[in-house]
Amino acid sequence: MIANRSCSLEAHFHIMKRVVLTVLLLLAAPLCMTLNYSESDIEPLVINEGAPSFSYGSNSQNLSYTTTFIQSDWNASVTALGYDNDGNLSFGGMMCAMFPGEYVARSMPLCNYQSETGLRSHPGYGPAMFGNIYRNGSLRDIEIINSTSGGDRIDDILYLSNGDYLISGWFCWGMADASGSECEIGRNGISADSYEGDDAFIARVAPNGTWLWAIGMGGIMWDTTHSLAEGPNGELFALTSFCVNSGSNSCQLASDFGTNLSEGQDDLLLMEISPGGTILWTEHMGSEYSDHGPEAGFFRLGKKGIVATSDGGVIVAGSSCEQNANCDFYISDVTLSNGSDGFLGKFDGDGDLVWAQQIGGDAVDYLQSIAKVDEHRIIVGGNHYSGQFNAGSRAIIHYGSSDSWWGIMNHTSMTWEGLWGSQDAADSFIHSVAVDARGDIILGGSGCWMNSNCMVDIAGLNQSNLTKSGFILKLDQNGAGEWLLPVVASGGVSSPINALETNQYGDIAAVSRICIDSNHNSQCTVEIGSTISTPLYRSSVVIQITQDNDLDGIYNDLDNCKDGIQGWISNITSDNDGDGCEDTLEDTDDDNDGILDYQDGCPLVFGNSSEDRHGCLDSDGDGWSDPDSIWIVDDGADRYPADSSQWRDSDGDGYGDNHYYDIDPVTGLYVNQTGDGAPLDPEQWSDMDGDGYGDNDQAGTRYDDCAYTYGLSSENDRFGCVDNDGDGWANEDDDYPFEATQWSDQDGDGYGDNPTGASPDACPTIYGASTIVGNLGCPDIDGDGWPDSTDAFPNEASQWNDTDGDGFGDELNGIDGDDCVNTPGNSTMGLLGCIDADGDGWA
Structure with missing residues (x-):
C-alpha cells in the first residue's frame, strides 16, 4: 500500500x-x-x-x-x-x-x-x-x-x-x-x-x-x-x-x-x-x-x-x-x-x-x-x-x-x-x-x-x-x-x-x-x-x-448458432443463408427460408407458406402452399395457387370460399359479389343479405326463403329468415319466437311441446291448464292446477292429495280436510279422518 x-x-x-x-x-x-x-x-x-x-x-x-x-x-x-x-x-x-x-x-x-x-x-x-x-x-x-x-x-x-x-x-x-x-x-x-x-x-x-x-x-x-x-x-x-x-x-x-x-x-x-x-x-x-x-x-x-x-x-x-x-x-x-x-x-x-x-x-x-x-x-x-x-x-x-x-x-x-x-x-x-x-x-x-x-x-x-x-x-x-x-x-x-x-x-x-x-x-x-x-x-x-462467439464471421446478434461449432467461416458455400449455422453439421434450416427444418413442410425448397404447411412454395403469397406430388388440394394445399384472394372451395362449386362484395348504400344488400357467399352449399354462391344462405338457385335445397332479409332460420324447410330466438325456427313458424327452447304448441294450451325446453307440456296433444311443474298443460277439471290423472279429488278444487287413502284430503283447510293426514281413519265428527274404534263418528 x-x-x-x-x-x-x-x-x-x-x-x-x-x-x-x-x-x-x-x-x-x-x-x-x-x-x-x-x-x-x-x-x-x-x-x-x-x-x-x-x-x-x-x-x-x-x-x-x-x-x-x-x-x-x-x-x-x-x-x-x-x-x-x-x-x-x-x-x-x-x-x-x-x-x-x-x-x-x-x-x-x-x-x-x-x-x-x-x-x-x-x-x-x-x-x-x-x-x-x-x-x-x-x-x-x-x-x-x-x-x-x-x-x-x-x-x-x-x-x-x-x-x-x-x-x-x-x-x-x-x-x-x-x-x-x-x-x-x-x-x-x-x-x-x-x-x-x-x-x-x-x-x-x-x-x-x-x-x-x-x-x-x-x-x-x-x-x-x-x-x-x-x-x-x-x-x-x-x-x-x-x-x-x-x-x-x-x-x-x-x-x-x-x-x-x-x-x-x-x-x-x-x-x-x-x-x-x-x-x-x-x-x-x-x-x-x-x-x-x-x-x-x-x-x-x-x-x-x-x-x-x-x-x-x-x-x-x-x-x-x-x-x-x-x-x-x-x-x-x-x-x-x-x-x-x-x-x-x-x-x-x-x-x-x-x-x-x-x-x-x-x-x-x-x-x-x-x-x-x-x-x-x-x-x-x-x-x-x-x-x-x-x-x-x-x-x-x-x-x-x-x-x-x-x-x-x-x-x-x-x-x-x-x-x-x-x-x-x-x-x-x-x-x-x-x-x-x-x-x-x-x-x-x-x-x-x-x-x-x-x-x-x-x-x-x-x-x-x-x-x-x-x-x-x-x-x-x-x-x-x-x-x-x-x-x-x-x-x-x-x-x-x-x-x-x-x-x-x-x-x-x-x-x-x-x-x-x-x-x-x-x-x-x-x-x-x-x-x-x-x-x-x-x-x-x-x-x-466476444461479438462472434463461434468465430464464423457472423456476429452474435445475427447468428442463429452463436455458440455452435468452430473452425469454419460463413460464406455462400458453407452457410448459404448467412445465418451463422454451418449448413452440413448445424444448420437447422437447409433451404434458408427462415423455417427450421423440423417445422418446414418442404425442408429442401425455399418457401414462405405459413398456413397449411410452413416453408413451402406459395406462388400467390396468400400463406397457403401450392399443391405438389405429396401434398394435394384434399390435403390442404391451395386450390387457387395463382389467386391470392382464394385458397379453398369447400363445397366444390367452383367458387372460392372467401366472399367479397360491395354494400348497396340504399338497400344494404351485397352487390358485385365474388367468391362464395354460401361456401358449404354446392348449389348456391350468391348471398345478397349476407346470412350465409344462397339466393342464386331457387330450386336449391337450402335456398334463402327471405333472400332480401338477413336471417338464420334453418328448420321446417325455411332457410335464411328472421329467427329472433335463434332456435332455427323462423319467427313465422315459431309458436314461441322469443323462447329458444320452444317452437311448437300442438294443443294450443300455451305450453311448448319440447320436453327439454322451458315449461314443457306434459300432455302435448291434449289441451290442459294444469300448472304443476312436471305436469304442465294437462286436463284439470276442478282447476286446482293438478292434472286429473294425479288429482285424488279431481272434482274438488280445495283437495288434490290423500296421503293415507281414507277419503279425506290432506289440505286441512279444504273441504273435509283430514286431521290425521298420515293415519287412515273414519271419524266424521269433530276431527275428520282419524281412528273411530266404536264407529260413532267421533275419533
Whole structure:
C-alpha cells in the first residue's frame, strides 16, 4: 500500500536524473533465451469449452463477455493491450508497483502476484509484466520482465504484420534510489541501457519470445514510449513523452536524438524506426506546459496518439498546453496558438509536416485517443469544457461539467465527417477509441467523477446510478449507440477504460483499474454489466467482449448458432443463408427460408407458406402452399395457387370460399359479389343479405326463403329468415319466437311441446291448464292446477292429495280436510279422518 496516496511523482522525478544519455542496441542474438512459451505453443484463437462467460442486456442486445482480474501486492497496473495475428490477446503493465523510496523503506519485499497456476513471487522491484489471456478469460501465462534496478512498465503492445511484436514503456525507475548504479532491461543478450532511470524503451520480440532488438532513450526526467504504429511497408512509428513532470523548467532529451530541448514540462517526440531497429528520423513537438503527458501515477490512462497512413506517413494526435489558455504549441515548423486544446498533425514518410490542426474551444479541452477507421479516415475522442467545441467546420455545445466528444475525420479530403458529444448534465470522458472488424466504433470512458449517483447520456444510450464509473460503448459511424457496458467499483477512485483493442473476429478487449483507494490486501466489489466480483483493491480487470462467439464471421446478434461449432467461416458455400449455422453439421434450416427444418413442410425448397404447411412454395403469397406430388388440394394445399384472394372451395362449386362484395348504400344488400357467399352449399354462391344462405338457385335445397332479409332460420324447410330466438325456427313458424327452447304448441294450451325446453307440456296433444311443474298443460277439471290423472279429488278444487287413502284430503283447510293426514281413519265428527274404534263418528 502506498503510504501517502496524495503525493505527486513530480518531486521525486526532479531528483532522479542527472545525466543525459542515449543508446541503441541492435544485436544479432542467438535464440538462447525465450519467454514462458515456445513457438509450438502459439496456436490459432480458440474458445475453451465450459469456460465461464457472462451476458448483459443493453439496448435489446445481449453481450457476451469475460473478465480477468490481474492482481498482485501493492498495485497491479495493466496499461497495454494487443491482439496477435491469430486474434489472441496479450496485456502488459506493472506488477507490485510502489515508489522506489517506499520499496527500500519496506526492506525490498517480494512481489507476490497471481499467475496462471496460482500465487508466484518475484524478488525484484516493480517489474513489468507481459501476459496472455485465453478467449474464455482464463490466464494463459504471465511473464515478468524486470530491469536490473527495477521499476518497469509496458505502456503499449503492437503486433506486426509478420508475427513479431513491439513492446514499449519505461524502465529503471529503481535507479532513483540507487545513485551511481547502472541499469538495463532485456532478454537473451539483447538489452537497452538506462541513463538516469525512468527512461523510455522499445523492444522488438519474435513470436517465440526472443528479443530481436531494443532501444533505450532518456532525458533528465521521466520518459515513456506509449504509442506504436506500423506502416504498410513495415515502417515503425513511436510516440514518446519525455521530460515528464519537469515542472516549469525546460529539459533536454539525449543528444543522439537531435536537438530536443523541451519547451517546458513534458513534450512529445515522434520517430520512425526501421524494421531492424534503426531510428530514421525524429520530430519534436511541445509547448511550455504539459503536452499529452501520462498521468503521474501507476494507473495511467490510454492516451494513444499515432496512426500510420497508407502513404507511408503518420498522424499524431494529442492535447497541448494543459489547462493554460495563453500558450503556443510548436509542431515541427508550425505554431498552433492552441491554448489548452487538442491537436492533429500529419507527417510524411520523411518526417516532414504535411498539415497541423487545432481542435477545441475557448476552455480546457482534451484529445485523448486516436484510431484508424479505414485508409482515409480516423476517429479521435476526448473530453471538453468549452461552451462550443470545434473540429474543422463542425461544432457541438457543452452540456455538463465535462462532456465526452468523438469525431471522424477524413484526412484525405481534410474534412470532418462527424462530431458528436455526450448530452448529460454530469461529467463524462472518452479515454480510448477503437474500431471493430465491421467498422463500428468502440469508445472507452468514464463518468461521474465529480457527481455521485449520476447518469451518463451518450450516443442515445444512458446509464444511471453511476459514481466514478467506467463504460464501454459501441456505436455506428453515424453516432448511434448500439450498447453500453458499465464498470462500477466500490472504491472511491474512478474506474476508467484506459485501453481498448479489437481483433479480426470482432472481439473487443478493454482494461480498467479497480478500487485503487485502499489496502491491496482487502477485497472490493466490482459490478461489470450484471456480473458482481470481489477482487483485491489496487488491481486491474481485462474485459473481453466476444461479438462472434463461434468465430464464423457472423456476429452474435445475427447468428442463429452463436455458440455452435468452430473452425469454419460463413460464406455462400458453407452457410448459404448467412445465418451463422454451418449448413452440413448445424444448420437447422437447409433451404434458408427462415423455417427450421423440423417445422418446414418442404425442408429442401425455399418457401414462405405459413398456413397449411410452413416453408413451402406459395406462388400467390396468400400463406397457403401450392399443391405438389405429396401434398394435394384434399390435403390442404391451395386450390387457387395463382389467386391470392382464394385458397379453398369447400363445397366444390367452383367458387372460392372467401366472399367479397360491395354494400348497396340504399338497400344494404351485397352487390358485385365474388367468391362464395354460401361456401358449404354446392348449389348456391350468391348471398345478397349476407346470412350465409344462397339466393342464386331457387330450386336449391337450402335456398334463402327471405333472400332480401338477413336471417338464420334453418328448420321446417325455411332457410335464411328472421329467427329472433335463434332456435332455427323462423319467427313465422315459431309458436314461441322469443323462447329458444320452444317452437311448437300442438294443443294450443300455451305450453311448448319440447320436453327439454322451458315449461314443457306434459300432455302435448291434449289441451290442459294444469300448472304443476312436471305436469304442465294437462286436463284439470276442478282447476286446482293438478292434472286429473294425479288429482285424488279431481272434482274438488280445495283437495288434490290423500296421503293415507281414507277419503279425506290432506289440505286441512279444504273441504273435509283430514286431521290425521298420515293415519287412515273414519271419524266424521269433530276431527275428520282419524281412528273411530266404536264407529260413532267421533275419533
